[in-house]
Amino acid sequence: MTEQQPHQFERGTDGPKVIVAGLDGSDSSMRAAAYAAGLARRQNAMLALVYVQPVMTAGAALGVPVGDATGEVADALVSEIREATERFRDAWDVRWEFHTFRGDPYNGLVTAADELKADAVVVGASESAGHRFIGSVAVRLVKAGRWPVTVVP
Numbered sequence: 183m184t185e186q187q188p189h190q191f192e193r194g195t196d197g198p199k200v201i202v203a204g205l206d207g208s209d210s211s212m213r214a215a216a217y218a219a220g221l222a223r224r225q226n227a228m229l230a231l232v233y234v235q236p237v238m239t240a241g242a243a244l245g246v247p248v249g250d251a252t253g254e255v256a257d258a259l260v261s262e263i264r265e266a267t268e269r270f271r272d273a274w275d276v277r278w279e280f281h282t283f284r285g286d287p288y289n290g291l292v293t294a295a296d297e298l299k300a301d302a303v304v305v306g307a308s309e310s311a312g313h314r315f316i317g318s319v320a321v322r323l324v325k326a327g328r329w330p331v332t333v334v335p
Contacts, residue, residue: 197225198301198330204291204319205233205259210306214334215263218304221332222276229278230298233259234290256282287319295329304332 203218205211215231222229233256260280281298283290295303308318320333 198222198227199225200228200230200298200300201225201302201304202230202232202291202295202298202300202329204287204294204303204305205231206287206306207255207259208306208309210309210334212306214304214306214332217332217334219276219278221302221304222278227277227301229276230294230300231259231263231278231280232291232294232298233280233282234287234294235282235284236286237284256280288322291319291323292326292328300329302330302332304334307333307335 198221201218201222203211203215205215218231219229221227235256263278263280281294283294285293291303291305294300303323305320305323307320320331323329323331324333
């Protein structure tokens with residue numbers, strides 16, 4: 183007799199109920215957010231837009247304050263998203279929330295997806311050449327194998 187493997191908990195829903203989209207202000211992250219908004223609208227899911235504030239950068243190590251700068255980025259992203267939802271209110275009717283988490287992008291998105299009980303994660307493709315060597319956030323999320331991950335170019 184074969185031993186049964188315990189299976190992962192299933193929420194019992196058809197399709198995603200919470201879609202996390204990572205935002206960092208780059209063009210690819212904005213396209214990812216737009217794509218995720220379309221998915222959320224069609225699935226009647228909650229769109230959780232997530233900005234991960236860096237904990238420490240090279241500037242912080244040299245005594246340059248970055249907390250205010252990353253807070254300003256988050257505020258600018260919220261303003262841009264609100265303006266877009268107002269412009270496309272009739273065509274873009276989707277429930278959304280904006281969240282900020284602290285840390286590096288990968289761990290911040292993992293924490294966000296876990297805490298928000300994400301059913302899917304959408305991120306933009308990396309625009310950094312260095313990620314060919316150390317791996318992009320998107321590749322690391324896919325390898326984690328915890329959620330369906332969509333990478334938008």
